[in-house]
Amino acid sequence: METRSTVAAFERVFSPIELPELTPTNYLVFVDTTAIFNEIKQLQRTLLNSFWLMIIVVLLLSFLLSILLTRPIKNAMEKQRRFITDASHELKTPLTIMKSNYEVLLLEKEETIQTQIEWLENMKFGIERMSSLTNNLLALSQIEQTSNKSQYLPINVHSIVQEIILPLNSRMNEKNIRFCIDMKSGLVLNTQKEEFSQLLLILLDNAVKYTNFDGWIEISVKKMTRKTHISISNSGAGITANDLPFIFDRFYRVDASRTYANESFGLGLSIAKEITGSLNGKLKVYSKPDEKTTFTIIL
Ligand SMILES: Nc1ncnc2c1ncn2[C@@H]1O[C@H](COP(=O)(O)OP(=O)(O)OP(=O)(O)O)[C@@H](O)[C@H]1O
Numbered sequence: 387m388e389t390r391s392t393v394a395a396f397e398r399v400f401s402p403i404e405l406p407e408l409t410p411t412n413y414l415v416f417v418d419t420t421a422i423f424n425e426i427k428q429l430q431r432t433l434l435n436s437f438w439l440m441i442i443v444v445l446l447l448s449f450l451l452s453i454l455l456t457r458p459i460k461n462a463m464e465k466q467r468r469f470i471t472d473a474s475h476e477l478k479t480p481l482t483i484m485k486s487n488y489e490v491l492l493l494e495k496e497e498t499i500q501t502q503i504e505w506l507e508n509m510k511f512g513i514e515r516m517s518s519l520t521n522n523l524l525a526l527s528q529i530e531q532t533s534n535k536s537q538y539l540p541i542n543v544h545s546i547v548q549e550i551i552l553p554l555n556s557r558m559n560e561k562n563i564r565f566c567i568d569m570k571s572g573l574v575l576n577t578q579k580e581e582f583s584q585l586l587l588i589l590l591d592n593a594v595k596y597t598n599f600d601g602w603i604e605i606s607v608k609k610m611t612r613k614t615h616i617s618i619s620n621s622g623a624g625i626t627a628n629d630l631p632f633i634f635d636r637f638y639r640v641d642a643s644r645t646y647a648n649e650s651f652g653l654g655l656s657i658a659k660e661i662t663g664s665l666n667g668k669l670k671v672y673s674k675p676d677e678k679t680t681f682t683i684i685l
Pocket residue numbers: 592593595596597620622623624625633638639640641642643649650651652653654655656679
C-alpha cells in the first residue's frame with residue numbers, strides 16, 4: 387500500500403519528465419540523513435578537539451619533563467661556572483699583590499734586598515696563598531676522581547689523632563687553647579687512612595682557627611651499633627643559623643671570619659664534605675653561637 391502511494395507521489399512530482407515505468411524493483415527511495423550527518427560532524431568535531439587537546443597535553447608534558455630533566459644539568463653547570471669565577475677571583479688577589487710589589491721593586495733597582503724586604507715579603511705571601519689555593523683545588527679534583535684511592539684498612543683512631551694534632555700544637559699554645567681527647571685508645575676503624583687523616587686535619591685546623599683565645603677543643607669518638615661517631619667540638623663565636631646551610635659550599639666564608647681573610651679560602655669544609663661522601667659517611671654540624679660548635683663525622 388505504502389509503496390504504491392510513494393510511487394504515485396513520485397509520478398506527481400516528476401510528471402513532466404519521462405519516467406520509466408516504476409515497478410517495485412526499480413523505484414528510488416529518498417531518506418532524510420541530516421541527523422546522521424549532523425551526528426558524524428559532531429563526532430568529527432569531538433575527535434578533532436580531542437586530537438588538539440592531546441597535542442597540547444603532550445607538548446606541555448614534554449616541556450615540563452624537559453625542564454625537570456635538564457634542571458640538574460643546569461644546576462651543575464651553574465655550580466661549575468660559580469666555582470670557576472670564585473677560583474679565578476681568589477687567584478687574582480695574590481697575583482695582583484705579586485705584580486704590584488714587583489713593580490715597586492723595579493722602581494728602586496739600586497736598592498739592596500735588605501732595604502726592599504717589605505715588598506719581597508708581600509710577594510712571598512702572594513706565592514704562599516697561590517700555592518695553598520692550587521693545593522686545595524687539586525685536592526678537590528682528586529677526591530672527585532674515583533681511581534687513585536687508598537685501600538680500606540683497620541686504623542687506630544687515637545694514634546691518627548695524635549699524629550694530626552702535633553703540627554697544630556704551636557698554634558693552640560699561642561691561643562692558650564685547652565685540648566682533650568675522649569676515646570678508647572684501642573679503637574680501630576676500617577677506613578682509607580689518607581682520606582680520613584685529611585678529613586680530620588681540615589676539621590681540626592678549623593677548630594684551632596675559630597676557637598677563641600683561652601678556649602677549648604674536644605675530640606670524642608664513640609662506637610654506636612655499626613657506626614662510629616667522631617665529634618670535634620670547640621668554643622668560640624660559632625656559626626649562626628643563617629650561615630649553617632651554606633658553610634659546605636665552595637668558597638663560602640662566614641662574615642665573622644673576615645679576620646681570617648688572609649688565611650682562608652672557604653674551601654676546607656667543601657673538601658671535608660667530599661671526602662666524607664667518598665668514605666660513604668656523613669658530616670653533620672651543630673653550632674650554638676658564642677658557646678660551642680661541633681662537627682661530627684659518621685662512618
Ligand atoms: N670549628 C669551627 N668553629 C666555628 N666556625 C667554623 C668552624 N669551622 C668552620 N667554621 C666557619 O665555616 C666557614 C667555612 O669553613 P671552611 O673550612 O670551609 O673555610 P675557611 O676555614 O674559611 O677557609 P679554608 O678552610 O679554605 O682555609 C668558616 O669561614 C668559618 O666561619
